[in-house]
Amino acid sequence: MIEPGVILMKAVRVQAFTQRPDDIGIDEVPLPEPAHGQIRVRMLMCPVHPSDFHFVRGIYYQALERVIWNQGRTAADPRVCFDPGRSNECPVPPYTLGAEGVGIVDASGGGLLAKHLVGKRVAVGGGGPPNGVWQEFAIVNARRAVAVPDSLPDEQAAMYLANPISAYVMVKEVLKVPRNSWLLVTAAGSALGKSVVRIGKREGFRTICVVRSSANTAELASLGADAVVETDHVDLVTEVARLTGGQGVRSALDCVGGSLTGQVLRCLGLNGQLVVYGTLADAPIEFPARDLMMPLAQVTGFYLGNWMAQQSPLRLLRLLHAVKRLTAEGVFETDVSGTYPLEQVSAAVAASIKPGRTGKVMLRIGTR
Ligand SMILES: NC(=O)c1ccc[n+]([C@@H]2O[C@H](COP(=O)([O-])OP(=O)(O)OC[C@H]3O[C@@H](n4cnc5c(N)ncnc54)[C@H](OP(=O)(O)O)[C@@H]3O)[C@@H](O)[C@H]2O)c1
Known part of the structure; x- marks a missing residue:
């Protein structure tokens, strides 16, 4: 039940694990507000990665159910987690899809880094479901956002990280x-x-x-x-x-x-x-x-x-610098084979799993 006066936006969601791209739908959900240390990003463009379809099919969940640290789960804590420390839960649908993309920061929930990013075009990644970035506005931890140079087209900026x-x-x-x-x-x-x-x-x-x-x-x-x-x-x-x-x-x-x-x-x-x-x-x-x-x-x-969870902040910073340098040299340039509007997300995912593609399938969510 949505309260009167609540602003709604579109988000790409699945209700349950499924093999069928046609089961991916668009829901109207309330515009989210960022908390401290978070930013709200008006999304421009996202790639469709194999990992996005893994989250549709439940591949990560099934894999993680097998690892040693998820054995012996209890009724009190039935979660399946990515890590032995059980701090990073593998979500189950219903959830919003989308591993990475590019957008413009339109609000900050406070904190130095989050405030500093407001108005900037940023590559965001590493999140995925339950709060993925295939939506008109995504909430992201400011530490998972990297400001990208103006010269980098949206297509390339959307694939800057993973x-x-x-x-x-x-x-x-x-x-x-x-x-x-x-x-x-x-x-x-x-x-x-x-x-x-x-x-x-x-x-x-x-x-x-x-x-x-x-x-x-x-x-x-x-x-x-x-x-x-x-x-x-x-x-x-x-x-x-x-x-x-x-x-x-x-x-x-x-x-x-x-x-x-x-x-x-x-x-x-x-x-x-x-x-x-x-x-x-x-x-x-x-x-x-x-x-x-x-x-x-x-x-x-x-x-x-x-791998990243085990690295020091300094090492990650050095890594980002190295990747930035190689991006500027064109090392990570990626061809695009088709761009779909958000409303055609099922067709985009179906195109992404067709054999013989020569470039990435992209979702266009907004414009600069
Ligand atoms: N472990 C990690 O942390 C991590 C991080 C990033 C990416 N990845 C993985 O890296 C891989 C590549 O990702 P990407 O985004 O670069 O992929 P992509 O650009 O979307 O391309 C996928 C490629 O996989 C090929 N392919 C699909 N199914 C295949 C099969 N059954 N046998 C042989 N080739 C097959 C396709 O070749 P055709 O032209 O023959 O169709 C296509 O060239 C994916 O598996 C992704 O999950 C892993």
């Missing part, structure tokens, strides 16, 4: 990919995959891009990929053996899972390292134990939210 930071951290901090070594990256036609190729050109390591079709092959080659392997008609392990003179790759990034990850593991050279950071195939990884043992391989998982 993929660039993840790509940078996995390559530079987790894998520490050495110059002249090989890095293999799966779903390489993704926004994140293309950024990794550009980082490779800049830092002097070689990239093997693994894709399931030719949709992004020409672009990956033009960005400087050293090789593109189309797994719909090429055997990955044979090709990587050929490319690396039988030595295999030193580093690999996989966001697909399923049988592909088992093949990626077989592409690692001695002491090779694989980082698993996505589940696009939605299938468990399977491989013989000795595929791991014989090359002394290391397999590591990566989830940006939990």
Whole structure:
């Protein structure tokens, strides 16, 4: 029941976990007020990321139900949490979607940083449901907002945080990919995959891009990929053996899972390292134990939210500076394949999960 006189706005919401983009709806909800340390952002534009659809389908919730710190939940505290400290609950619908985007700060709830951001165009991220940013006005912790330069178009500013930071951290901090070594990256036609190729050109390591079709092959080659392997008609392990003179790759990034990850593991050279950071195939990884043992391989998982929660404020600040510098150089530039108004969010999400996209699907929520 909405009180008379309450100002309403549009928000993109799901009522329950669902596999169907058509179940995503637009609700009229009260205009929210920021609390201390928070800002209210008039949203301009947001990308549709794979993670947004994960929140529709309940992928995070199902994954977190399995982790050790969510076993033994009690009736008094049945929450499923992202962290062992149980401070970051994984929400369940109904909730508002939207992991990141760009907007203009129209109000502050007080606090130095929040006040300082009023009137600025900011990239916001890291929140997602229950109070995601796919709405006309979003409430965001001021520490999760970064003022963006005027010169950066809304499309790029809307994708300023999640993929660039993840790509940078996995390559530079987790894998520490050495110059002249090989890095293999799966779903390489993704926004994140293309950024990794550009980082490779800049830092002097070689990239093997693994894709399931030719949709992004020409672009990956033009960005400087050293090789593109189309797994719909090429055997990955044979090709990587050929490319690396039988030595295999030193580093690999996989966001697909399923049988592909088992093949990626077989592409690692001695002491090779694989980082698993996505589940696009939605299938468990399977491989013989000795595929791991014989090359002394290391397999590591990566989830940006939990990684960032473990870093000091100073380290995060340095990270943001590094990402800002690379953004200015165009390292994280992302193509857009279609832009939809908020009202067509179901069509936008359906377009985002179609195979063979060559750029991001965007939601246009407002104008500058
Ligand atoms: N762990 C973390 O903290 C973290 C942070 C950021 C992003 N991510 C993950 O990074 C990945 C890439 O994100 P993005 O935003 O860059 O993606 P994106 O630009 O939306 O592109 C997704 C790509 O995935 C490919 N793909 C989809 N399903 C596939 C399948 N079953 N097998 C092979 N390829 C498949 C598509 O290739 P086609 O052209 O063949 O259709 C498309 O190129 C996602 O898994 C995302 O969840 C993880």
